[in-house]
Amino acid sequence: MTPKTLFLAWQEKDRRQWFPVGRLDADVSQPEYRFRYTGGARRARAEAGFPLLVEFPELDEDYRSTRLFPLFRNRVINPGRPDLKDYLRHLDLGHEADPIEILAANGGHRATDAYEVFPKIEGDADGSFSCRFFLHGWRHVNSEAQERLERLTPGEGLYVTLELTNPITGFALQVQTVDYYMIGWAPRYLAIDLAMAVAGEPDRYSARVVRINPQPAPSTQRVLIEMRGRWDGYEPMNGSDYLPVVG
Structure with a gap:
């Protein structure tokens, strides 16, 4: 099974700004898990007082586990x-989904803290990509x-x-319907990378509704959206905020 990469995002309370602060590399077939803080954590500490996680107390440590x-x-x-079956259906996942696939789909949201999880977007050889996110x-x-x-x-x-x-x-x-109702936003931590596709080739991207989950599904999982597009000469999630503090 191909290793997968997830990022951990933290939202600052006052301005509600999002920072990518950590990177999880996972190979569930081994199993091997690796967590490192990213440059976004360093910036979040300087600009918004980001507190390092109790579980990961050192900014420059390379954390590994089975x-x-x-x-x-x-x-x-x-x-x-x-x-469980209803929950996975809300995420548009099958019963065989592993924990990393679930995290990539559910965003890792918890009402008790200010963190979310999102997968690294991987472009194909021609620059095309697809990603899913819940409407914010x-x-x-x-x-x-x-x-x-x-x-x-x-x-x-x-x-x-x-x-x-x-x-x-x-x-x-912004996310809009084709009859121009603005219904919400893409997650802030995806905005720059997705904007590069929208601004670069606006006629070569598309977005669609995947699922609508009424109550009692969590409000954070109300509308699942898929976006497809293409970047020319652009590598997503490769800026300093996404690069690990330690190699």
């Missing part, structure tokens, strides 16, 4: 839960947009557009 670290393991549903911020759009969100259907096409005047983050990626 078991998934508790920080991540606690964000995966217990396989003995009676609602849909509870903060106007009532007309929320009513439109209720009418979304699986497979429905969407627009992803640049927003340069977001009052919280300044720069953001």
Whole structure:
């Protein structure tokens, strides 16, 4: 099985800014797990007072284990839960999904902390890519947009557009319906990489609804979206925020 890479993002409380602060490299077939802080953690400490995790107390340490670290393991549903099948269906996953696939899909969100998990986007040889994410911020759009969100259907096409005047983050990626209702945003930690595809070749990307999960599904897993596009000469998630502090 091919090793997979996930990033850990932390949200600063006051301005709600997201920072990629850690990198998990996982090979579940061995099993081998490796966690390192990234340059984003160093920047988050300087700009927003990011507290290092109790489980990973040293910024320049290379943490390795044959078991998934508790920080991540606690964000995966217990396989003995009676609602496991429903939960995996909300994520558009099959029953054979491993913990890393679940984390990549569910975002690792917990109401008790300010962290999320997202997979490294890998481009193909021609620069094409696909990624999935749950819609952010849909509870903060106007009532007309929320009513439109209720009418979304699986497979429905969407627009992803640049927003340069977001009052919280300044720069953001809006998600709109084809009839121009702004229903929310792409996750902030994906915005720059996805914007490179939208701005570079706007006629060569697409977005669609994968699933709509009504209650009692968590609000953070309400609308699952897939975006496809292509980068020309651009390598995603390769800036200083994503590079490990230690090699």
